Amino acid sequence: MKFNMGKRRFLHLGKNSPKHQYRLALDLLGSSAAEKDLGVLVDNKVCTSQQCALVAKKVDVMLGCIKKSVASRSREVILLLCSALVRPHLEYCVQFWAPQFKEDKELLERVQWRATKMMRGLEHLSYEERLRELGLFCLRKRILRGDLINTYKYLKGGCLEEGARLFSVVPRVTGQGATGTNWNTGSSVGA
Known part of the structure; x- marks a missing residue:
């Protein structure tokens, strides 16, 4: 499938975003000030x-x-x-564009x-x-x-689809012989 290069753009988010240029294969991609995704308009300042x-x-x-x-x-x-x-x-999507x-x-x-x-x-x-x-x-x-x-x-666990987990805790080891808790499984891990 060939990509329509006229429809391929990128969006710099935030005011401190470095304004890098991007390529898809050999073609330079254009930037955009605002893009619509799933019916929600997002601009580069993340303002609604x-x-x-x-x-x-x-x-x-x-x-x-x-x-x-x-x-x-x-x-x-x-x-x-x-x-x-x-x-x-x-x-529609009011939690996102509140x-x-x-x-x-x-x-x-x-x-x-x-x-x-x-x-x-x-x-x-x-x-x-x-x-x-x-x-x-x-x-x-x-x-x-x-x-x-x-x-x-x-x-209540209604968002258990792959990729929908909002938070996860990385197990930590704080020193020799110290233990931390793996919050994803509830088990303890040792150093």
Whole structure:
């Protein structure tokens, strides 16, 4: 299989990264300021502002389509459409690209604010009251919920696939005759 050299680029991560040039066989590879992988945009500063703006724009378009094409403003209809079409975009890989800056968090929160404002009978309520009435959570709580779910899965052994181990302790020998514990197997090792 031949590689398409136009699609092969590398990304320098971090501001102190040495700006080396790389080759694939004899061809020089180009660098990139940002790359998309599995739908998540990562830039060279490992900043998620572009990802947040991209998601907010995509979801705003969907909310506009819902508003223009659906006659009903009932809570059941709008909530179902938002759960199926909007929420997956807001929550996809959110643990990875969790917004770091206040402006990004507010941008994403405004999307949900707009969706809840579309529902008939809830217009007069504050945003927090609308969320409570609908059984929804703010962005901060959605991120926390995802983190807790992933932590629970890890602690219960749900992430035992090859390469998914986050931490491992290397056995250490501290001196002549000293022993250390191998935390991966629970056994003791001697010097």
